[in-house]
Amino acid sequence: MRIARFSIDGNVAFGAVEGDSPPGTTEGLVLDIIKGIPFADFELSGTKVPLNKVRLLPPVLPNKVIAFGRNYAEHAKELGNEVPDTPFAFFKPSTSVIGPGDEIQYPNFSQELHHEAELAVVIGRMCREVPRERVKDVVFGFTAANDVTARDVQKREKQWARAKGFDTSCPLGPWVETDLTLAQASDLTIQCTVNGTQRQLGRTSDMITSIEDLIVNISEAMTLLPGDVILTGTPEGVGPLNVGDEVAVTIEGIGTLTNKVVKRG
Structure with missing residues (x-):
């Protein structure tokens, strides 16, 4: 559904x-x-x-968005980073979330904005310390996400709160697909286009750490609530966004999330 x-x-x-x-x-x-x-x-x-x-509107209003970085080896490589030994998590605040068709506001403190197409997992029930075999019971469904990143800020600051957490930096949508199994979600085509030109093309099967293990990892540390969102990483091909660009994230079996970049007023 x-x-x-x-x-x-x-x-x-x-x-x-x-x-x-x-x-x-x-x-x-x-x-x-x-x-x-x-x-x-x-x-x-x-x-x-x-x-x-x-x-x-955004298909959910999450209490928190937990994102995992460098979960595709080729993406880590393209930015000159090592693949982490363990899952590498960070937060995007609820105020970063926008929906399909909403505008991504180019932050005034950045000159290098990038798109990052991602599969997002939506949590369906309160849970903590989820065993791997029970992950399927706490997943509500899946949607598309764009982990919009102020790349220059990310490079010069030692933590990513501003670079990845600014207002409008987390488009989600267009809806939540609840009929995908974890096995199906783990092998989907994911792509990003900017103004109709393909930038990213990969498969979720290229993830270093699986969806199940990401949820096991983060639920060891904190309680997940219904509507919370887990971003699972981005494939290679990230690149710049400019004012006026239309960026679209398409995930097989889910749909297309489209947003336009505007100057922040």
Whole structure:
């Protein structure tokens, strides 16, 4: 099931996305409005609205976004970094999250903004110290993410809070796909285009540390809450974004997340 979060006539709701559409469009898609919230038992209301009549929002509002760096060997290599011996985690604040179609604001303190296409895992229940064999029970679904990075700031500062945590630096969407298994999610095509030109193309099977082991690793340290998001790393091909660019992250079996870069006002 594809579950989207949206607003219509000033109201915010979740809905199940139904139908098929040509790539990059929403033509023919409808939302069946959900009664309640998707992290608990819910029913479909039967009330349907065309998806192109609503504004899609970030599919979840996470308490925290936990991102893992250098989880693809070729990406680490292209930036001149060693592959870490153990998973390397950092945070993006909830205020960094935006949805499909929202604007990425180029921060005034940077002159080198980069895209990073990533598979995002959405947590479905409160959990801590999750055994590997139980990871499947705590995953709600998967969505696309763009770990937008102020690369020059990342290089000169010893921690990444500003470089990766500025407002609008975490686009998520367009929805959460709940029908993918962990095995399926571990072998998907992931790509990024800028103004229609391909920049990144890889497969999630190239991850150094698996989705299961990333969740085991971070849940050893902290409680994960429903709606929390885990970013699993980016394949090689990261590159610059400029004001006016349209950047799109497409993940096989999930969909396309598109955002435009604007000057920060």
